[in-house]
Each structure stands twice: as structure tokens, then as C-alpha cells.
Amino acid sequence: QVQLKETGPDLVQLTQTLSITCTVSGFSLTTYNVHWVRQPPGKGLEWMGAMWNGGGTDYNSAFKSRLSISRDTSKSQVFLKMNSLQTEDTAKYFCARHFIDWGQGVMVTVSS
Amino acid sequence: DIVLTQAPLSVSVTPGESASISCRSSKSLLSSKGITSLYWYLQRPGKSPQLLIYQMSNLASGVPDRFSSSGSETDFTLKISKVETEDVGVYYCGHRLEYPYTFGAGTKLELK
Numbered sequence: 758q759v760q761l762k763e764t765g766p767d768l769v770q771l772t773q774t775l776s777i778t779c780t781v782s783g784f785s786l787t788t789y790n791v792h793w794v795r796q797p798p799g800k801g802l803e804w805m806g807a808m809w810n811g812g813g814t815d816y817n818s819a820f821k822s823r824l825s826i827s828r829d830t831s832k833s834q835v836f837l838k839m840n841s842l843q844t845e846d847t848a849k850y851f852c853a854r855h856f857i858d859w860g861q862g863v864m865v866t867v868s869s
Numbered sequence: 870d871i872v873l874t875q876a877p878l879s880v881s882v883t884p885g886e887s888a889s890i891s892c893r894s895s896k897s898l899l900s901s902k903g904i905t906s907l908y909w910y911l912q913r914p915g916k917s918p919q920l921l922i923y924q925m926s927n928l929a930s931g932v933p934d935r936f937s938s939s940g941s942e943t944d945f946t947l948k949i950s951k952v953e954t955e956d957v958g959v960y961y962c963g964h965r966l967e968y969p970y971t972f973g974a975g976t977k978l979e980l981k
Contacts, residue, residue: 802961802963817968855963
């Protein structure tokens with residue numbers, strides 16, 4: 758059974774760095790791609806970036822150089838790290854396997 | 870970036886009747902491989918998005934055949950026949966033609 762679970766902080770201070778872990782089961786990260794998508798409260802979906810099964814990454818240029826996605830295949834984990842957080846980064850952050858299976862998401866609030 | 874414009878923003882449907890949602894792309898979503906990179910998702914209240922349709926007209930696994938999708942290179946329609954209670958939520962179209970992947974703003978389906 759495919760499962761993805763995001764874990765991370767509920768609250769992050771303004772200008773600080775956000776780190777979220779997506780732990781997957783039921784599939785291999787070397788076989789399937791994992792994407793990160795976020796959703797501000799009451800708003801739509803925004804694609805952030807992808808960890809490809811071959812280990813490469815691609816990012817939404819809207820996040821410029823402040824977003825980083827990495828993985829540890831031995832632990833079946835994909836990591837999102839984003840720095841210089843602003844209040845507009847308050848959102849629920851999802852990881853998804855090929856946009857087919859999604860985690861429950863983690864709600865992150867950026868506070869001053 | 871490719872802009873996806875959905876209409877209407879909300880629709881109210883009597884159970885058992887049909888509903889249609891439109892998605893218009895600012896650019897052709899037909900890839901060089903002959904695949905139309907248009908996807909439909911449903912996000913039920915409080916839940917993660919669920920893939921309904923991939924590559925414009927293919928039903929995702931487990932999705933009832935009450936859902937169907939068609940279109941051209943830039944104009945797409947999701948049709949839900951015999952709407953049921955479980956169809957309530959926000960419908961998003963999305964593309965994966967090029968980076969960044971983007972989504973429409975969403976169409977909220979409610980029951981009368």
C-alpha cells in the first residue's frame with residue numbers, strides 16, 4: 758500500500774528556514790517521482806518542485822534559489838528545505854507520488 | 870508560465886444531474902510526443918487532492934466512469950454525470966507540459 762507522510766514544524770519564524778520530510782512506503786524512490794505542492798489557506802495549488810526517480814531535481818522558478826529538494830533512498834525520505842520564509846509562505850505543504858498518491862499535508866504557519 | 874483559467878468558479882448541482890467544468894490554457898498542451906498534458910484533480914473538503922483524469926481523457930485508477938474529460942489543445946471540459954454526494958469539493962485542472970507545472974484556480978462543486 759502506497760503511503761506518504763509529511764512531517765515538519767507547525768510554526769516557523771519570519772526569515773527562518775523551513776524543513777519538511779516526506780516519508781514514503783509501498784514504493785521505491787528510485788522508481789517513482791515525488792513532487793512538492795503547497796496550498797495557502799483557502800487558496801489553490803502551487804507546484805514547488807520535484808525529486809525525480811533518477812535523483813535529479815527541478816524547481817518552480819518562483820522560489821528562485823531559496824528552495825532545495827533532496828532525498829535519502831535508504832530511509833525512503835524526501836526532504837524540502839526553503840529559506841528566507843515570509844508570511845506568504847504560510848500554507849499546507851504536500852508531497853505526492855507522481856501526483857497519484859498524496860500525503861495528508863503539513864500546515865506551516867510563518868509568524869513574526 | 871502557462872495560465873489555466875477555470876470556469877465557473879463555483880457550480881451548484883442537484884444530485885443525479887450533470888455538471889461541466891471548463892479549463893482553458895494560455896498555451897497548447899499538446900506535447901511533441903502527441904500527449905495532451907492536461908490533468909484533473911478533486912480535492913474533497915479537508916482532504917488531499919485526488920487525481921481523476923490524466924493526459925486529458927484517461928480515467929485514473931478507481932475513479933468512477935461518471936467522470937469524463939475531453940478537449941482540444943487549449944480548451945478542456947470535465948463532465949460529471951449523475952452527480953453524487955461524494956463529488957462535492959474543489960476541482961482543479963493542471964498541466965505538466967513544461968516548468969513550472971501550474972494549476973487552475975479551482976471550481977467549487979456544491980449540491981443544491
